Amino acid sequence: MKVLYITPKINNEGGVARVLAVKTNYLIEHFGFTVHIVTQNDGNANPFYDYNPKIQLHDITLKGSGLAFLYHYKKQIEHTIASINPDVVVLSDFGWKAFLFPFLIKTTIPVLFEAHASKYNEPLEYSPNGYNQVAHQFKYFFRNYSISKFDDFIVLSEEALAEWGNTKKGIVIPNPVWITSANAAPLDSKTVIVAARYSYEKGLDRLLHVWQQVIISHPDWILEIYGKTELGLPLESLAQQLNITQSVRFLPPTKNIEEKYLQASIYAMTSRSEAFPMVLIEAMSCGLPVVAYDCPVGPRSLIQDHQNGFLIKEGDTQAFAQQLMALMDDKAVRLQVGKQAQKVKERYTLATVMQQWHELFLQYSKQS
Numbered sequence: 127m128k129v130l131y132i133t134p135k136i137n138n139e140g141g142v143a144r145v146l147a148v149k150t151n152y153l154i155e156h157f158g159f160t161v162h163i164v165t166q167n168d169g170n171a172n173p174f175y176d177y178n179p180k181i182q183l184h185d186i187t188l189k190g191s192g193l194a195f196l197y198h199y200k201k202q203i204e205h206t207i208a209s210i211n212p213d214v215v216v217l218s219d220f221g222w223k224a225f226l227f228p229f230l231i232k233t234t235i236p237v238l239f240e241a242h243a244s245k246y247n248e249p250l251e252y253s254p255n256g257y258n259q260v261a262h263q264f265k266y267f268f269r270n271y272s273i274s275k276f277d278d279f280i281v282l283s284e285e286a287l288a289e290w291g292n293t294k295k296g297i298v299i300p301n302p303v304w305i306t307s308a309n310a311a312p313l314d315s316k317t318v319i320v321a322a323r324y325s326y327e328k329g330l331d332r333l334l335h336v337w338q339q340v341i342i343s344h345p346d347w348i349l350e351i352y353g354k355t356e357l358g359l360p361l362e363s364l365a366q367q368l369n370i371t372q373s374v375r376f377l378p379p380t381k382n383i384e385e386k387y388l389q390a391s392i393y394a395m396t397s398r399s400e401a402f403p404m405v406l407i408e409a410m411s412c413g414l415p416v417v418a419y420d421c422p423v424g425p426r427s428l429i430q431d432h433q434n435g436f437l438i439k440e441g442d443t444q445a446f447a448q449q450l451m452a453l454m455d456d457k458a459v460r461l462q463v464g465k466q467a468q469k470v471k472e473r474y475t476l477a478t479v480m481q482q483w484h485e486l487f488l489q490y491s492k493q494s
Contacts, residue, residue: 127491128160129153130212130235132203134219136165136173136183139353139379140323141301141404142218142242147175148304152480154178159487162210164203175381184210199223200230207233214490216240217276220247225268228275236277236490243327244399244422245269245289251326278486282402283427297486300427301402302479303411303471310413310468311388313460316344318450319390319414321352321383321405322397324361328353329396329419331364332443336396338368339447344454349374349394352386387412391460392453396446400424407474410434410467415460417449434466 131150136143146163153159155178162182177183186202188195207215215237217224227237245266252258270291273279279295281287287296318337322328330351337349351361351374365371380386387393393409395418403424409416410428416435418425419442429435436453438446453460 128212130162130210130215132164132217134166137167139174144175144404145301147177150181151178154180157484164206203231207235225272238278239273239276240280243401246422247327247399249325249327285423285427286401289423299482300474301404302476303407303474305384305408305411309388313391313464315391316347317350317390318392318394319350320394323353327398329398330361333396334364334368336443336446338370340450341373352377352379354379387414397421402427407470410470413464413468415453415463
C-alpha cells in the first residue's frame with residue numbers, strides 16, 4: 127500500500143516530526159508500506175529525526191503570500207499527488223492551507239486530516255478586542271466546517287474529539303510511546319526539565335514567571351529548557367527581567383532527549399493549548415512526575431491528577447509553583463508518582479497504535 131503524508135517540516139525537532147518518523151518507519155518495517163512525505167523544508171530535506179531510508183521525500187517551495195502562496199501550494203500538491211498516485215493522503219498540518227485543502231486541491235484520492243493541535247490553538251498572542259474576537263470565532267468555525275470535508279478526521283484523544291464537537295468522521299488514534307527501555311529516572315537531581323519550541327502556545331513565558339516564585343525558596347534547583355525560537359518569543363530577555371538567569375538554562379534541541387529526561391527529576395508543562403503532547407508521553411515513560419496546566423486538551427488525556435502527575439488550574443501561577451516546590455521537597459512522592467507515570471507505556475504501545483493505523487489505511491487500499 128502507498129501512503130502520502132503532507133506536513134510542513136521534518137527538519138525540526140517538533141513533536142509532529144518525531145511521531146511522523148516513528149509511524150512511517152513502522153509502516154515500512156512491519157507492514158511493508160510504500161511511504162512518501164511532502165515537506166516545505168526550504169530545500170533542505172535532511173530530517174532532524176531518523177527516518178527510514180526507504181521513505182521518499184518530496185520538498186516543495188512555496189512563494190509569495192496570500193493568493194499567490196495558495197496558488198503555488200495548489201499547483202505543486204496536485205502535481206505531486208498525481209505523480210505518486212497513492213492509495214491515501216494524510217495531512218499532518220494545522221495551518222490555513224491545511225484547512226483550505228478540501229476547497230483548493232482537486233483529487234479523487236482519499237484525504238485524511240490528522241489533528242496534532244487543539245481546535246483553539248494560537249501560535250501568536252493577540253489582543254482580545256472586538257475585531258479579533260470575531261475573526262478568531264470565525265477561524266474556529268471554519269476549522270470545524272473544514273474537517274467535515276475530509277474523508278476521515280483523526281484526533282489523538284476522546285477529549286480532543288469532544289472539543290471539535292460531534293463529527294461523524296472523528297476517529298481517535300493516540301500518539302504512541304516510542305521509548306521502549308525500562309530505565310527510570312532516579313529523581314535525585316535538582317533539575318526541572320521542559321522540551322518545547324519557543325512559541326506562544328507552548329507558554330514558556332508563563333513557566334519563567336512560575337520559576338521566579340520557585341527559586342525564592344529553592345535557589346539550588348535548575349530549570350532546563352530544550353528548544354529554539356521559531357516565532358521570536360524573547361524568553362532569554364524575559365529571564366533577565368525576572369532575574370532568574372542563574373537558575374535557567376536555555377539549551378538547543380536534542381535527538382537524545384530520553385537521556386535528558388533520565389537526568390531530571392520533574393517535568394513541567396505550561397502550554398496554553400496542546401493536543402496529545404509527545405513530550406509528556408516521553409517524560410512519563412522515563413518515570414518523571416509531571417506538572418501541567420489543565421489547558422485544552424492534551425494534558426488531561428494523559429494525567430490522572432495526583433496519581434501519575436498533577437493538573438493545575440489553567441493560568442494559576444501560584445498553584446503551579448506550589449506544586450513544583452512540594453515535589454522538590456519530597457523525593458518519596460516524586461518516586462511514587464513517577465512510578466505510576468511510567469505505566470503510560472502500557473496504554474499507548476507502538477504496536478497497538480500502529481495496528482489501528484494499519485486497519486484504517488486498509489479501508490482505503492486500492493487492492494481491497
